[in-house]
Amino acid sequence: MTTVKYILRDMWRLMKNHWVLGLLTFITAGVMLWILGVTTLFSLNLQNLLQRLESELVVQAYLIGDNTIDVEAVAQKIQTLDYVYAIKIYSPADSLAKLQEKMGSQSRALDMLGDNPIPYNFEIHVHRAEDVEHLVDELNAMPEVEDVVYAGLVVKRISALSRISSRVAFIMFILSVVITALVVYNTIHISLYSRREEIGTMYLVGATKAYIASPFVLEGTLLSLLGAVIAASGILGAYFPGIALIHANLPFLKSSLITDKATIFRFGALLVGFGATLGWVCSYLVVTRFINSITRPE
Amino acid sequence: MNISFSEVTKIFEPDITALIDIDLNIEQGEFVYVVGQTGSGKSTLLKLITRELLPSMGVVAVGGYDLRRMRRADVPYYRRDIGIVAQDFKLIPSLTVYENIAFVMEAMSVPKRIVEDRAKNVINQVGLWRRRMMKPAQLSGGEQQRVAIARALANSPSLFIADEPTGNLDFHTAMEVMKILYAINAAGVTVVMSTHNQYIVNSMKQRVVELESGHLIRDEIGGTYSG
Numbered sequence: 001m002t003t004v005k006y007i008l009r010d011m012w013r014l015m016k017n018h019w020v021l022g023l024l025t026f027i028t029a030g031v032m033l034w035i036l037g038v039t040t041l042f043s044l045n046l047q048n049l050l051q052r053l054e055s056e057l058v059v060q061a062y063l064i065g066d067n068t069i070d071v072e073a074v075a076q077k078i079q080t081l082d083y084v085y086a087i088k089i090y091s092p093a094d095s096l097a098k099l100q101e102k103m104g105s106q107s108r109a110l111d112m113l114g115d116n117p118i119p120y121n122f123e124i125h126v127h128r129a130e131d132v133e134h135l136v137d138e139l140n141a142m143p144e145v146e147d148v149v150y151a152g153l154v155v156k157r158i159s160a161l162s163r164i165s166s167r168v169a170f171i172m173f174i175l176s177v178v179i180t181a182l183v184v185y186n187t188i189h190i191s192l193y194s195r196r197e198e199i200g201t202m203y204l205v206g207a208t209k210a211y212i213a214s215p216f217v218l219e220g221t222l223l224s225l226l227g228a229v230i231a232a233s234g235i236l237g238a239y240f241p242g243i244a245l246i247h248a249n250l251p252f253l254k255s256s257l258i259t260d261k262a263t264i265f266r267f268g269a270l271l272v273g274f275g276a277t278l279g280w281v282c283s284y285l286v287v288t289r290f291i292n293s294i295t296r297p298e
Numbered sequence: 299m300n301i302s303f304s305e306v307t308k309i310f311e312p313d314i315t316a317l318i319d320i321d322l323n324i325e326q327g328e329f330v331y332v333v334g335q336t337g338s339g340k341s342t343l344l345k346l347i348t349r350e351l352l353p354s355m356g357v358v359a360v361g362g363y364d365l366r367r368m369r370r371a372d373v374p375y376y377r378r379d380i381g382i383v384a385q386d387f388k389l390i391p392s393l394t395v396y397e398n399i400a401f402v403m404e405a406m407s408v409p410k411r412i413v414e415d416r417a418k419n420v421i422n423q424v425g426l427w428r429r430r431m432m433k434p435a436q437l438s439g440g441e442q443q444r445v446a447i448a449r450a451l452a453n454s455p456s457l458f459i460a461d462e463p464t465g466n467l468d469f470h471t472a473m474e475v476m477k478i479l480y481a482i483n484a485a486g487v488t489v490v491m492s493t494h495n496q497y498i499v500n501s502m503k504q505r506v507v508e509l510e511s512g513h514l515i516r517d518e519i520g521g522t523y524s525g
């Protein structure tokens with residue numbers, strides 16, 4: 001307990017005596033974690049939007065006009081395919097009604113067709129946009145299916161956008177983590193370097209490496225934690241007003257963005273935890289490496 | 299704590315030989331002056347004792363332990379039994395006199411009350427109680443040296459290593475510092491100090507070990523030094 005008290009007091013001393021470097025670490029960690037948080041939230045929302053678009057992608061499969069076909073059996077066969085998320089059967093009558101509803105006042109034109117020409121058909125939803133092409137191939141290979149209709153270009157674009165956004169999000173995340181880690185590592189290294197003689201003296205008079213390192217590691221962790229708290233507060237404070245603004249101007253995005261408060265607060269807590277852990281890991285690495293290098297006898 | 303050097307050579311890469319084939323034994327309670335010109339190897343010899351350096355060849359043993367075989371994790375514990383005073387004082391500039399002295403005890407997790415008592419004791423011993431709240435930069439060279447001595451005394455060491463403790467001091471202040479070192483030795487502590495100050499060596503005849511260009515050229519009890 002005595003040692004813990006001494007270490008905490010020494011940490012406070014370090015922060016007080018070298019407050020400029022401390023402030024630098026705090027600000028840089030805060031800014032980088034803020035960028036990391038904003039980038040991650042943006043990516044999550046983009047993923048959410050793309051997922052919604054993907055879930056709304058529909059493949060329409062029309063069966064051949066043969067009354068002997070067991071429609072339910074064909075639907076079950078399609079349902080068992082890996083890509084299929086949901087399938088809905090439309091009878092010719094349902095399909096016609098739907099078409100009439102869509103055409104509104106112009107639906108009288110359909111009377112000119114005479115008998116209902118629309119066969120049984122399925123509305124098929126997929127898990128991911130990239131699955132559509134595979135599904136279409138499989139449907140075309142089925143003898144019961146006469147025609148398959150889908151928005152080919154849209155599918156390709158959404159699929160490509162989804163792939164690119166995932167990669168960009170991953171790269172941005174890794175970049176932000178690496179930059180944050182480097183900034184924290186270097187500012188703590190500068191702070192240590194400016195105190196190298198003190199550290200050498202501490203070791204010379206009998207302080208263990210763990211005792212010397214602990215206040216520095218705690219300082220780095222605390223400064224990163226504080227930076228993360230500020231970053232998370234900034235993000236949480238701006239997120240909901242930002243979402244409200246987007247909803248007001250782009251109402252079609254309403255159900256595509258993350259609006260659940262609990263999720264966003266959990267994200268903030270995660271960011272704080274991540275900042276503290278990153279600070280601890282960086283401080284631990286730089287302090288142990290530095291102390292080892294200056295206490296090694298020639 | 300006895301010290302022994304057995305055929306010790308120290309070479310600094312790439313090709314500076316600081317000590318050559320040194321054989322030396324120092325018994326518990328002795329007062330030894332290590333003398334010689336600048337660059338003769340005095341500081342290297344002392345740093346081998348404190349394990350700031352390791353020998354290139356030969357064995358340095360303190361209290362029967364071969365320092366080369368000592369694990370790095372054990373070095374701080376070994377140093378806690380040695381009082382070390384450097385020529386450049388090596389005080390922590392951001393700490394006050396009191397804090398500099400308390401630090402060595404706190405690093406050993408000594409409880410606060412004992413730290414306060416012992417720190418007060420050693421600060422009084424070097425006559426700096428009124429300066430205890432000052433930082434090193436606010437003190438004169440002599441006072442800083444006395445703080446370094448007080449810090450070295452804080453853990454009641456059985457071996458006291460002082461590298462030119464009077465090197466930066468005027469004669470009067472240097473003699474005051476020497477009085478403190480003699481008092482420490484009188485209490486049974488082994489004192490090994492390097493100096494090239496002949497007046498100090500000659501003022502109290504102790505064992506003198508003289509180095510020249512890394513060679514031990516003289517080891518004389520009750521010796522003098524002519525510079």
